[in-house]
Amino acid sequence: MHLLASRTANGEILVRPLDSSGRPSEPATLLAEHDFPRYALRQEASAPRWVFEDTSRIYPILLGGGVKVQRGHDLRLCHAILRLSAATQSSELARAEPNRWDRAPALEPQAAEPGSTLFDLVFDDDTVENDSTEEFRRQLEAVATCADPGRLRLLLAAESAGALIAAEMQFAGLPWRTDIHEGLLTRELGPRVAPGIRPERLEGLAQVIRRELGDPHLNPDSQPDLMRALQRVGLEVSSTRAWELQKLQHPVIAPLLDYKKLARLLSANGWYWMDTWIVDGRFHPEYVPGGVVTGRWATRGGGALQLPKQVRGAVVADTGWKLVVADAAQLEPRILAALSRDTAMATAGRGTDLYAGIVASGVVETRDHAKVAMLGAMYGATTGESGRLLPQLKKAYPRAIELTETAARAGERGDVVSTRLGRSSPRPGERWLATQAQAYHPGATDADERRARSQARDWGRFTRNFIVQGSAAEWALCWMAEIRRELRLLAPRQFDSGRPSPGPVFAESPHLVFFLHDEVIVHTPAALADDVEQIVTRAAATAGRHLFGDFPVDFLLTVATVDSYAEAK
């Protein structure tokens, strides 16, 4: 059973039951917004799949009303996948003119208060293309008529589960101790100062830098000024990047590197950041599922996917609770091994650190070499150490390396590549095609050809990486969806249909609070931490089976139950 829930022009919620092919089956129900959670909770007894036009816009109403749902289908996200997927190119959906389902969602951040601003899904033009019921039917049909529906079906389910999880994680927030964060800032930067003023320690370092560079008015935050000042004292730099400065011998270097480090802390995660993003002891970033072309998530605001290790000590479980932090070890190379069915490479990672396994197999000398060679293979490195190590890797793991090279060649030609579950890479743009065409033009110059070749290789590196990064993102979605499903079984109380009035969704039971590409954090009552660890571990194996069947590849995790995020690895 599907329940399509959408918002009407006057702010009510319209729920339309649909049958398995997406056709309206029973009469629709019209609800006031505040009645929606209670209604949804009743429906949950039969575990419907909720069809949302945009999960991030409508699900917060339910969460705010104390209701989590089990299953979802996000029309906007699934449309994006099906529109581009090579597997569904002949479908009605893919061949239709661009319509409202292709338009980017409104970019303004959501209001913190769920349900206060949700106008963007209301459309005046009641055309067939814009109707959600029709769109859902087109999506089901596109999947059903493609060559291998199972994979896409899984992808759409995983993507949609991701949308539910993203909304839930934003709603729940990551536990954040502002007192600990403040302590760190004061220790590193000095006492808090008003915005625009340099904290004590930064000002002190700025003075030292000015003295060493003989420029009493230098603003170390100005890259051009700093570069000129460095050159004036005879330091030949072409940039002011930390890694480049590190190589130089001069008394200004040490204080300058300190300055950069601290200036970064201040601007990225200083007091202003804390005031903006931490509300009632929780960090509530907005996750954007499908925000990256490869299918990875992005975030909007707060820089949640760049939380520096430096400040992770402020992420602390509530009293009586724990954080279960789990990280997929060497995820992308394992994905590559499975994608290419390279049993030798899969064997190297069986029950052990994959890079260590590669060393143990005698392929390269050190773990560091194994890592840099693997990354180079997946990113398309040609020079340097990883370029030199590639032949050894190729000899040991021909199937895996072959797959990356095939993907690169496809991209160089301008072809599309696809992930394990069928997410396809975007086609190169007009400019790319024009540059390639120019190189084949009779009057093409050497420069034209060089440019075209270099651009083709760039796109090849993109498609090479796309299949691995994108398939890894799919694994991670399946992993998380499975964790979520099992966590619910672990603490079923608030979902039981017998409970007549919904309560706070995250007050009592373990729930996901953070996701970072190949890493999750579950916030859990301490007594359940062991169960959560098992769930997370089991879910990794399940995700592997969902993607790769019985191909014998391990997806190892490092799992830790901790009080503070900083304690994990």
Place this chain on the structure above:
DNA sequence: CGACCCTGCGCG
């Protein structure tokens, strides 16, 4: 003044 680009750096 805002819009935009550039540089640099954090994360995977």
Place this chain on the structure above:
DNA sequence: AAAGCGCGCAGGGTCG
């Protein structure tokens, strides 16, 4: 141009 992918964000600087 940090060898080699994908991001977000802040601050300086320039331009209209």
